[in-house]
Structure formats: structure tokens, C-alpha cells
Amino acid sequence: MLKESKNKVRKKALIVAYYWPPAGGPGVQRWLKFVKYLPDYGIDPIVYVPQNAHYPIVDDSLVEEIPNTIKVIKHPIKEPYGMAGYFFKRKTQTISRGIITSPDKQRPIEKLMLFIRGNFFIPDARKSWVKPSVGFLKQYVEQENIDTVITTGPPHSLHLIGLKLKESLGLRWLADFRDPWTTIGYHKQLKLLPFAQKKHCRLEQMVLNNANEIIVTSFATKTEFSAKTEVPISVITNGYDVEMFQEHVPLDAKFSISHVGSLLSKRNPEILWRVLHELVEEVPGFKADFQLTLVGHVSDDVMEFVKKYNLSDSLNNIGYLKHNESIRFQKKSQILLLLEIDSPQTEAIIPGKLFEYLATKRPIIAIGPKRSDVKSILLEAQAGTYFSYQDFTALKETILKHYNAFKSGDVMLNSVNIDKYSRRNLTKTLSELI
Numbered sequence: 001m002l003k004e005s006k007n008k009v010r011k012k013a014l015i016v017a018y019y020w021p022p023a024g025g026p027g028v029q030r031w032l033k034f035v036k037y038l039p040d041y042g043i044d045p046i047v048y049v050p051q052n053a054h055y056p057i058v059d060d061s062l063v064e065e066i067p068n069t070i071k072v073i074k075h076p077i078k079e080p081y082g083m084a085g086y087f088f089k090r091k092t093q094t095i096s097r098g099i100i101t102s103p104d105k106q107r108p109i110e111k112l113m114l115f116i117r118g119n120f121f122i123p124d125a126r127k128s129w130v131k132p133s134v135g136f137l138k139q140y141v142e143q144e145n146i147d148t149v150i151t152t153g154p155p156h157s158l159h160l161i162g163l164k165l166k167e168s169l170g171l172r173w174l175a176d177f178r179d180p181w182t183t184i185g186y187h188k189q190l191k192l193l194p195f196a197q198k199k200h201c202r203l204e205q206m207v208l209n210n211a212n213e214i215i216v217t218s219f220a221t222k223t224e225f226s227a228k229t230e231v232p233i234s235v236i237t238n239g240y241d242v243e244m245f246q247e248h249v250p251l252d253a254k255f256s257i258s259h260v261g262s263l264l265s266k267r268n269p270e271i272l273w274r275v276l277h278e279l280v281e282e283v284p285g286f287k288a289d290f291q292l293t294l295v296g297h298v299s300d301d302v303m304e305f306v307k308k309y310n311l312s313d314s315l316n317n318i319g320y321l322k323h324n325e326s327i328r329f330q331k332k333s334q335i336l337l338l339l340e341i342d343s344p345q346t347e348a349i350i351p352g353k354l355f356e357y358l359a360t361k362r363p364i365i366a367i368g369p370k371r372s373d374v375k376s377i378l379l380e381a382q383a384g385t386y387f388s389y390q391d392f393t394a395l396k397e398t399i400l401k402h403y404n405a406f407k408s409g410d411v412m413l414n415s416v417n418i419d420k421y422s423r424r425n426l427t428k429t430l431s432e433l434i
Contacts, residue, residue, distance in 0.1 A: 011043050013434050014141060014149045016133070016158050018126060020049040021066055024059030024323065026261070026352040030178060030217075030238055031152055032062065033423040034430055035070050041431035045070060046146065048137065050077035050129065057297075061322040075136045077129045080121065111191070118190030122199050123181070124155040134164045141169060148434055152176040154184075159207040166210065174433065175211040178238075180221050183345050204228075213433055218373045220348035236429055238352035239421040240359040244324070249331040255286075255406045256316075257365070257399070258293035258333035260326050261353050265301040266341045269367045271389050275396045277309040279403070286403060290314050295321055295329050330360045334411050335402055340368035342389040347371050355421045358383050363402060363413045367395070383415040 015035060019027035035045040051074035066072070121127055141149070149171055151162035159175050166173040181204045182197075192200070208214065208229040215234050216222050222233045257276075280287045292306070293316040306315055318329070330336060336357045340346050347369050354374060357364050364384025366374055375386040387395045405411045419425065 009042075011148065011434065012144060012146045013038070013043050013045050014137070014146050015045050015047045016137075016149060016151045016161050017047060017049050018053065018153075018155050018158055019055070020047065020053075020072070021062035022058050022060050023053070023055040024057035024062065024320070026238075027154075027178065028059075028062060029323070029352055030176075032065060033239070033241065034427050036065070036067055037424050037427035038431060038434075039067075039069065040424075041428060043431055043434055046144070047072045048133070049074055050126075052076055054079045057320060059322045061324055073140065075129075075133055077126065079128075080117075080125050114189065115191045118192045119196045122196055123160075123203055124157050126155040127157045127160075130157055130160045130164070133161045134168070137161070137165060138168055141165065141171065146171070148172045148174070150174045150176060150434075152178060153181075154179055156181050156204075156207070159211075160203070163207060163210055166212075172212050173210075174213045174215060175207055176215040177221060177225075178217055180224060180345075180348055181207075183224060183348070215430070215433070218348045218350045219376075220371075220373050224348060234429075234433055236426055237350060237421060238355055239423045239426045240355045241423050242359075244327055245331070245356075245359040247331075249328055251411075252291065252332050252334055254291040254334075255289040255403055256291045256293050256333045257335040257337060258295065258329055259337040259339060260295040260330055261351065262296045263294065263298045263302045263339065264341070265299040266343075267339050268299070268302045268305055269339055269342075269389060270305060271387075271392050271395060272337075272339070272367060273305050273309040273311060275392065275399060276311055276314075278396065279399060280310070280314070283400065283403070285407075287314065289403070289406070291316050293329065293333065294318060295326050327356065330356060330362070333360075333362055334406055335399075336360065336362050336364045336384075338364055338366035338368075338374065338384075340366075340372070340374070342369055344369065348373070350374055350377070355418075358415055358418045358421060361413050361415050363411060365395070365398065365402075381415045381418050383413065383418075 015031055017031050021028060035047060038045045047070060049072065117125060149162050149165055151158045153159050162173045162175060165171060182200050205228065208225060208231060211231055214225060214231050215236050216225065217237050219235055222235050225233055280290065292311055292314050295318045297320055298317065306312060338351060338354055338357060340349060350373050358381055364378060366378060366384060366386045368374060370388045378384045378386050385398050402411055
């Protein structure tokens, strides 16, 4: 395939992204991996990112993954988080990470910051980057003879860059939605006034109806957007890098149940804490064997529930790790947790770590809304069990079954049909759209 692509006319594609190394977290992974493999399919990506972005999570190790052959261009950005952080550093960092305190526990300053964020920065806090970016890129696109631009959001303001470039230059524009726009879970927490809600809907409609192609990460989002536009929509999920999962890592000696990633205030399944509490109290030996491992930023609300259900003694709270280090924790865990907010707005969310979880071939326990694309993927891959927030008895029985298998030295899993989620195979699909 590599030899074949060299004989074809190579195509240039401009990728407009906000999250880029040294940014950490899930937002950066998708396009960092796509640009790694696109040249293998005859496409030379040029990545456009902010020069001085305010990244809430930093992972310097990801800089090493940027291919030397990839051209990255940058332009300055002005962000309100920088000024707000000067006065309210801790609260600004938690909000920018997406960790929003429960409404009943919000202090006046957090309520004010959310109100300002929701009603004065539409569609988001990076809106001021749109106009200077369009001015800078118009000249660059013409000089480099680029005919395709791809924008990826959130932040969804970046799609407005693609919209204006298409209007000005008539180029081909693909809009990539890693998450929905107006139905994303945290929108309700931004205290939007009616005018702000209407503006979000209007901007979303403009993007959906003017892009040449729309790319989404879940089938539920495709269904939602299909009711709003006739523009072609393709589902390209997130995925995993095969080479990152070839190294063998010994399993934990303890019965470790691990969650990798941020745990927001609402991503806090009391059903799980209750189940674990009962198993600790009722099952001989469980407390001595059990370890609850949390890798990533964890909200104070979640920590309060862990303490409430007397699980603190079993807690291994690691905090944020670099991506390659978090992969090691996934590989060595006995059981992997995938937790999502119990809300209709999260039915369309497929966390990027799901595909890395699949690649570890460790049993997955997922808890989320009754309907979810995650459930379908787990079922197809035979990779774990999905529970709603009402499935207390079934969840308890499943964890106990895994524990009994652990005591027998046999917590095994043979997942199937996961090759299609490799980054290389997903990039091949993307290249065909470009």
C-alpha cells in the first residue's frame, strides 16, 4: 500500500485543531494518530494549532509522537482562561478540564464563571481565535494550493474557521465532531439564557448544512445530526495503536478494578460504590484482595462518595499520568471500569479509552445510560458487560463472578472483532473521505 500511494498524486489536507501536544487528555489523541498514518494513504496533512494555548492538562510525552515529516503551523490565541486563572487558579483549571461542581455545591464565583462562559463566549471560550485564523489561513491555503480543510471540535468554534474558509475560497470542508454540540451533557450546566441557546442552535445548523462532509465518533450522534441536515455523515470512531499494546505487563497481584480518565462530578455512579461496599462487608477475603485504582483527575464529589462508602482503605488514587504510563495501568488491571453520566445527552458518547480498553483484552465493566453505543460495541467485541444505573443486583453478581475467577487465577478475556478500531484501519477510512 505504501508503494502504491507513492505512484499517485499526493493530496494536501489542512487540519484545524485546538488540542495538540503538549496538550494531554483524550482530545489530542484522535488527530495526533490520524496525521501519523495519513501519509501512508497519499495524503500530506498540515496541522494548524494555537501557538500559546491554555491547556488544562499537559503531557509532554506526546510531543515525541508527532512525526518529523508533519508540517505544523501555529498562530497566537487569546483565551479568557489565562486572565481568569490569574485570580481564580484552581477553579479555572477544574472548569477548563470539564470538572464542574454539582449545582448545590457551587460557590458564587463558580456560578458567575459558568454564566459568563455560557453567555458571553458563544460557542466557546476560543471564539476569538476564529477571525485571526481565517485571515492567516486564507493566504496560506492559496500559497500552498490546499483544497481540503478539516476542522475538529470541541471546541466547536473551530468549525467556524472551516465555514468561513469555504465561503471565501470555495474549498472542500470536512467537519469532525468528537462530541455533539447543542446536546452535549455540560450545556445544561452553563446557565444559558434563551438568546445564547438560540445562537448555539443557529451556529450548529450553519456548520451542519454547509460542510461537504460530517464525521462523527458515534452512531447516536449520526442519528441526531441526520435529523438536522442532508449533508453526508460518516462514523469514524476513536481507536488504539497496535504497537502500544504489544508489550507484556504483569497483572496486579491484587483484585484491581481500575478507572483511567477524568471522573467528573456527575460521572459518579453511587450504584458502584454501594456494590463494592457490600462486597467488602459480606465476602470473606474481598477487602484484603480488593484495590480500587483511579488514574486521572477526580472531582471532590466522587472522592466524598468513595469515603462515604468506606472504600478509602482500598483506594489507590494515582492522579493524572502521561498517556503511555496510563496504558500500563490499563494492561495490568484485573478489571477496567468505563463510567458515563446517566443522561440521555451521554448516549452518543463513546469515550476514546474504550478502544484502548479493548486492546488490553482485560474484562470491562461499563456503567452508563440505558441506551448507548458503548453497549453495542462491548457486545460485539465480547469484551465486557454493560450496566445501567438501575442494575444493582446484576452488577454485584458480575463483580463477584470476576472476583471468584481472580481467586482461581483465571480472570481471562478473548475479545473479537477489534482490528477495525486500530488507528491505521480507521485512518484508511478517513483517507477515502478526503
